[in-house]
Amino acid sequence: MTLTQNPPARVAPAAPHRPRAGGLGRNWLGYLFISPALVLFLVFIGGPFVVAIGLSLFRWDMLTPPEFVGADNFRLLFEDPTLLQAFGNTFVFALASVVTHVVGALLLALAANRVAGRVVSYFVRTAVFFPFIISWAAVALLWQYMLDPAFGLVNHYIERLGLTPPDWFLDPSWALPAIIGIDFWHTLGFTFIIMLAGLQTVPQQLVEAARTDGANRRQVFWNVTVPMMSPTLFFATVITFIGAFQIFDPVQIITSGGPDDATTTLVMYLYEQGFQAFQIGYASTVAIVVFVVIMLVTLLQFWASRKWVYQQ
């Protein structure tokens, strides 16, 4: 919201220079400049959005003509145990993601900032960021190899320690944690870069002033670094949640939601409903639910941020 307030203020002072006709010409020109992107947006993002709302009122298998069912699909939501399970899985995944990514990335960024020696520092930064640029398809294959129950390296070493390793993706209680772990490995680099950038915004004078006043490391961290970085922490929390709540690629490639729906996330579920069960209407309803939840949680985060984010 605040973002949109900037441009008019900037453009406005220039306006008096121009005659009225110019304004009209600019109007026309603006549409011309924006039209290619706007058309794509309307057809492939905005349009589908409206279509989803429409479809949620129908029963449709993409072959026979759609049948209007009113709010039936929404009523179905409350009687669907798999949806409930998917909700649970998605929340567990999103919560685990937000906590591990934000905390892990912050600690890593602090450490990387302090690591001595340019070469080592560069190595750590690059290594942590590296997995993020590899595609989910390759990452999924790689970790299926690493976690293979019979031949995988991970289980090999767990066995060496004298423990009984789990079957990971075949075990309902280990499949979701395994996906959480892989996602941590793959996506941490993204949050890490954000944290590194955020650390640059902490004024060094403030840190030094606190130290000369006798604050120890921990006090500096809690009373200077964290408050000064709170906008970054907030941004990272919001963006990690939004991404994690829509997790799909690794689930689809590795487990397709199994075993026993232990890894069925909301988006995985709506994909199954749409493209395997051909319940287009119901799948669209689930999509709307996902969107509404994301919007609500994001708004909640913005509301809560007023209490803990330090405004400069």
Next chain:
Amino acid sequence: MTDTLTGTPPRDDAAAPAPPRPVCTRRTDRRWTRSKVALLVLGIVLGLLTIFPLLWMVSGSFKTAAEVNSATLLPSAPTLDNYRYVFTEVPFLRYMLNSFFISATITVLALWFHSMAAYALARLKFRGRDTIFLLIFSTLLVSLPVILIPTFVVVRALGLVDSYAGLIVPAIFNAFGIFLLRQFYVSLPAELEEAALVDGASYWRIYRSVILPLSKPILSALAVFFFLANWNAFVWPLTITSDPDLRVVQLGIATFQQQYVGDWNYVLAAATVAALPTLLIFFFFQRQIVESIKNAGFK
């Protein structure tokens, strides 16, 4: 394995303090305290642990079928057979060319359309501008999988299923790209444009000769970002194509794995081939990649 490797660095660093710079200044942090060495070791261990799975993948791709299921670190008899197999038994080259063509086309069109739109949103005055921006901005909340089904319905209605156009056109628009570019254009000094206008330049000319050259750094960052995102894309190609001739490389390795379950030496070679261009891009353009992520939050 990591233990033996990380055993060396501390030794190197123990040698480092030998030429001690005078520690009389306030910069006492130049000294090698124990916690510093610990941090260094920790950093190296963490870094190695993080990239180890990738090294393991590459190592496995050079192993024989018999060896790939063992825990030996390096292939005892490195072989290129897996790669040969991947490229001859499966049209992997075709998959890669498909991916390249699609990603490159999307990147070029996206940069062009998005910079024009962002320029209009930042600089031109027209009715409904703020509404349009808000609409676009609000879609930053959703990713493709959520609207996958209605998008598929729309694309099917347009008759674009199983075509290059179906792979390319719906993937061009990116709210993040518009948002980033608009933020950049808003921050450019208005005087530049004013001067050009006084000289009688048209807006199209200003966009071409003033705005585009100025936005080269951010456009190149976005170019890398778009290309990587589309090279790595999986969900949309999976949804919109079934024709093997249109298969992209990420889909290629996923289907390959389904066909060759357990033949990890082939699968790892395929995964390495699919990841290789990304790694090359990373090493050549890492500054741009990092910038585009940083800009996401702080422009």
